[in-house]
Amino acid sequence: MPDVEIRGAYKKFGSNVVLNGIDLDIQQGELLTLLGPSGCGKTTTLNVIAGFLDIDQGEVYIKGKKMNKVPPYKRDLGMVFQTYSLFPHMTVYENLNFGLSLHKVEKAERKRRIAYAMELVKMVGLEGRYPREMSGGQRQRVAIARALVVQPKLLLLDEPLSNLDAKLRHELRIEIKRLQKELGVTTIFVTHDQEEALSLSDRIVVMNKGNIEQIGTPGEIYQHPKTEFVFHFIGKSTRMDGVVKSIDRQSIQVQTQTGLQVSADPNNIMGEDRRLQAGDEVKLYIRPEKISLHMAADQPSLDNAHKGMITQMNYLGSAWEVEVSLSGEAIQSLCPAVNPAWSVGSEVYAGWQSPDMMLIKK
Template sequence: MQQVMNDVEIRGAYKKFGTNVVLGGVDLDVKQGELLTLLGPSGCGKTTTLNLIAGFIDADQGELYIKGKRMNGVPPYKRDLGMVFQGYSLFPHMTVYENLEFGLKLHKVDKTESGSRIKNALEIVKMTGLEQRYPRELSGGQRQRVAIARALVVQPKLLLLDEPLSNLDAKLRQELRMEIKRLQKEVGVTTIFVTHDQEEALSMSDRIVIMDRGKVEQVGTPTEIYANPRSEFVFNFIGKSNSMHGSIVHIDANNITVQRENGEQMLVEAGNVMGADRLCSIGDQVKLYIRPEKVAIGPVSDADYDLHTVRITQMNYLGSSWEIFTSFQGDSLQVQCSDIDPAWTIGSEVKIGWKPSDVMLIKQ
């Protein structure tokens, strides 16, 4: 089996702005040909990491390698990168063609080769025929396509995208995220994508890097990140979640039994413990998490389900699904389901259930 090379390697990157530590020892590998997304809340260090790779800033400590070459202190124009910014950054006085041609002139590409590359880049982003338009004559989505084409036309080793879709409306964002994913696979360029949008990251990425307060919390495929979060922060940041408190009253080879303050007991699969300390004992205070879509509601007959009775407090229709809020012995518990019973109303008592394998536990 052929080993996949790393196009980017960051080792022990520290960065401070004044007294604020924005990167606190980041280690990261970016595989050849993948689309890797840096995801996290504002101030987590994702854009700083991207700027470090681009060469706009230098780390106070640590090493950066691109294609196996040490890049500490190497200026951006010598790193052979393509960059797409949130605000497009197109030259307003230049046509689409001239915007793409600008970078090729800097790279001293001859006119024949330049014309061929521009034609190909515009075909990839589906902008053929608009070469002579100015940015002001284009829609927001078209301007962003031109910005991507301009980054690709120089045939960079790496493509860096810093929140490129955040200025667009929801429908256009969805269309363009699929376009970026398609063209990234078509061109094969290693791509690093920065976003704070979970849906964007989950739908586009080969792997996701979850960051918080200058640290890497978890790296994995979208499925791994969503289904097997390693920390409470990752579980809460990705997707929706329900949380409940309790204490451990029984442990066996298969399940951990947690008793809530009201005396009701819940089962958690023994392997579903998050955090650094995963060794549980009877009496430990814990917090339980479960995704709304993992909660079954209505007649639940599966013998594997942990069953409970709740009271409906709110029902929201979302088009493709229903969002139902319930009162679960003092806790608010959210359920997501595709259909509802017409007899359900606010105040109705209903059965809910979940599998112990769908509940995550973290020690407090």
């Protein structure tokens, strides 16, 4: 039985539908991320699970028990917010002790749990500090410890890293994943940051306008997006528009608007209508890391290889972002290294495999 079940959840604010009858199962011990742009319904979904919002229609179950109308404090969960929400007049120890006191945990057990939680989040020795005396990263660690110290059945995190700088976000991301696996607590993480979702999650739920676009592992979401929205929202891509010239079981031949002839895989058609025939207009998408650059046209391992000219080069530290014009099509390639002789204006060959290109019918 899933730890959390949502069935036909519908929620409306005025005329705005924020949850459009979604269904979702969250398995015991998994870290599931709700991902999507602002207003997609991810925080509303979290608040419905937490009990901060009632749904207009549908059911919510936690550990097999129906939770509709059950208040948050009776749902046995820990919550971590974007803004930390620590009591400013209490020390770290007092912040952690507060929830345990409400749960009527014995004093000796409280002391043991607080010590364990502080060790988990690597904050031992800072029990006597006040929130104002700590950095943002330290305050968020305390907020996580406070949520964990009550030993909840569910851990809910609402964009907990968005107020931190890039280095701290990366560090705490690693810590959250380590803690979650060590404790085995079922965790629901809300973010609009695709990198966070890909690095943290066992599964990702991509949401858009109150609907679930796709549910899958990070690899499934990135490599095999089911909709155009998912492909756009997760990662970067180059788009080309064209017309199907021929199609069979092995390949789809497309001519782009600028005359470029490309080969694609029939298994990589996105969207509801996956029936293509010659003459259909399509959009083609390919990710920059799938495009390799070469000095010669002879690349037998590549299904597509086209001569072009470098129009832009950006050094990113760990890779080069190179823009190449192929018969007027501007494509982006992400290369771990480039030929030292290359510069803007250099002629190169850009190549990729047919299965790396996605199509959608216009």
